[in-house]
Amino acid sequence: MDVKSSSLKLAAVLCCVMLAEVVAMELPQVDCDVVVVGGGSAGICAAVQSGRAGAKTVLIEASHQVGGNTTTGGVNFPGLFHAWGKQVIAGIGWELVAKTVALDDATMPDFTKPVGKAHSKHQVVVNIPLFVALAEEMLAQAGVTIHYHAAPLRIERTHEGWRVMTAAVGDTRTITCKQLVDCTGNGAVAGLLGLERLQETERQPGSFVYTLKPNTDLSKLNGKMLQDRYDAAVRDGILQPNDCRWNVMHYLRENAQAGNYIEGADSSNADGRTAANLMGRQSMLRMFRFLKTVPGLEKVELVGMSAEVGVRETFRVNGEYLITKQDYVDGRKWDDSVCYAFYPIDLHSQSKGVHPAHLRDGVVPTVPLRALIPKGSTNLLVAGRCLSSDREANSALRVQATCMATGQAAGAAAALAAKQGVTPGKVPIGELKALLVANGAIVPAAVRK
Numbered sequence: 079m080d081v082k083s084s085s086l087k088l089a090a091v092l093c094c095v096m097l098a099e100v101v102a103m104e105l106p107q108v109d110c111d112v113v114v115v116g117g118g119s120a121g122i123c124a125a126v127q128s129g130r131a132g133a134k135t136v137l138i139e140a141s142h143q144v145g146g147n148t149t150t151g152g153v154n155f156p157g158l159f160h161a162w163g164k165q166v167i168a169g170i171g172w173e174l175v176a177k178t179v180a181l182d183d184a185t186m187p188d189f190t191k192p193v194g195k196a197h198s199k200h201q202v203v204v205n206i207p208l209f210v211a212l213a214e215e216m217l218a219q220a221g222v223t224i225h226y227h228a229a230p231l232r233i234e235r236t237h238e239g240w241r242v243m244t245a246a247v248g249d250t251r252t253i254t255c256k257q258l259v260d261c262t263g264n265g266a267v268a269g270l271l272g273l274e275r276l277q278e279t280e281r282q283p284g285s286f287v288y289t290l291k292p293n294t295d296l297s298k299l300n301g302k303m304l305q306d307r308y309d310a311a312v313r314d315g316i317l318q319p320n321d322c323r324w325n326v327m328h329y330l331r332e333n334a335q336a337g338n339y340i341e342g343a344d345s346s347n348a349d350g351r352t353a354a355n356l357m358g359r360q361s362m363l364r365m366f367r368f369l370k371t372v373p374g375l376e377k378v379e380l381v382g383m384s385a386e387v388g389v390r391e392t393f394r395v396n397g398e399y400l401i402t403k404q405d406y407v408d409g410r411k412w413d414d415s416v417c418y419a420f421y422p423i424d425l426h427s428q429s430k431g432v433h434p435a436h437l438r439d440g441v442v443p444t445v446p447l448r449a450l451i452p453k454g455s456t457n458l459l460v461a462g463r464c465l466s467s468d469r470e471a472n473s474a475l476r477v478q479a480t481c482m483a484t485g486q487a488a489g490a491a492a493a494l495a496a497k498q499g500v501t502p503g504k505v506p507i508g509e510l511k512a513l514l515v516a517n518g519a520i521v522p523a524a525v526r527k
Contacts, residue, residue, distance in 0.1 A: 118146020120462025120485030121261035127489030129220030152287030152384025156478035169519035171482025284343025286358030397466025
């Protein structure tokens with residue numbers, strides 16, 4: 079063989095090797111009844127409920143753990159489960175929260191005591207590592223298969239439902255299923271399918287949570303001096319206004335857990351998520367460096383931070399029914415209401431912070447199944463933050479207890495739809511409510527004619 083032929087053959091071999099190196103590994107195909115995409119508060123409950131109802135269920139989560147904003151986002155105080163002296167949200171989410179509190183030897187708030195507008199007093203603080211581990215245990219006991227570090231790349235219709243291709247670093251996988259549940263928080267599955275999503279040009283800020291240990295007697299600090307020093311640092315460009323959301327002394331006293339607003343935080347795509355997390359950690363670093371220059375705070379420690387910025391608002395899916403602010407504040411009930419919700423209207427603003435608009439005494443809103451069904455879709459549900467609602471209603475519906483309740487409702491509807499061979503909107507509402515009640519959920523009574 080001449081030199082030229084040898085060279086061409088070597089080049090061809092090298093080309094094949096290079097191509098082999100860039101082709102992702104195809105992992106074994108999985109066939110199931112229900113795929114839940116997104117392992118946050120809604121996704122955990124959707125998957126557990128689907129599995130407990132007898133559906134073969136797969137949970138896909140792009141992160142390294144379940145919990146979403148509760149865990150990865152560091153907002154470890156899910157609520158609200160109680161309204162006006164009684165529990166209105168229970169079921170799988172409450173079971174997980176209660177197990178976490180009990181195993182941690184912690185205590186629940188006294189829900190019998192009215193708190194008026196101080197709704198935060200009824201938030202339940204959970205130990206993040208325990209919450210994650212117990213959630214994974216509940217998922218395993220329900221027979222749910224978890225795929226971490228994966229996200230849908232392409233979704234195709236099949237005769238019986240869906241073919242979902244997921245991708246991770248270096249591998250892909252094909253999953254077939256009968257029903258899909260979108261618990262991504264931004265309607266990512268609905269977006270892949272070309273369904274309508276809603277989003278305003280203005281976006282609420284995100285929050286980055288971290289924990290400081292002042293290592294000093296805060297009563298000996300001059301609060302006015304500290305605030306003046308902070309304000310001067312902002313004027314000089316050393317700090318930015320949102321590096322400290324509150325008065326600095328309040329910031330230090332809040333159980334040493336600090337946080338900052340992240341303007342325009344967006345998790346609807348990778349670029350937005352990256353930018354939000356970079357801004358969050360840089361803000362923390364600026365504040366930490368500033369505090370170490372304050373006399374008396376030289377030994378302040380940074381002892382922990384959340385893995386990601388908690389995002390309040392991205393896309394909402396336009397559903398068969400869109401819950402309005404008026405529906406929410408009136409506590410409207412529908413024939414297909416599948417769960418309660420309870421939280422003040424809670425729009426955050428960069429310039430004004432948050433001023434909750436509290437519900438009238440006795441009002442407890444509900445969520446209809448139609449708000450969990452993307453408009454014009456079949457064999458698909460949404461739950462959690464991306465459910466169908468206007469912006470103001472969504473600012474209350476996005477909280478974790480309600481996400482858990484809507485997730486459980488979606489998981490139950492998906493499992494029944496898979497079993498009956500129908501789309502979720504065709505599942506008899508009585509059967510759906512009965513399954514939810516059998517799994518500990520509290521469901522609204524039928525509307526009286």
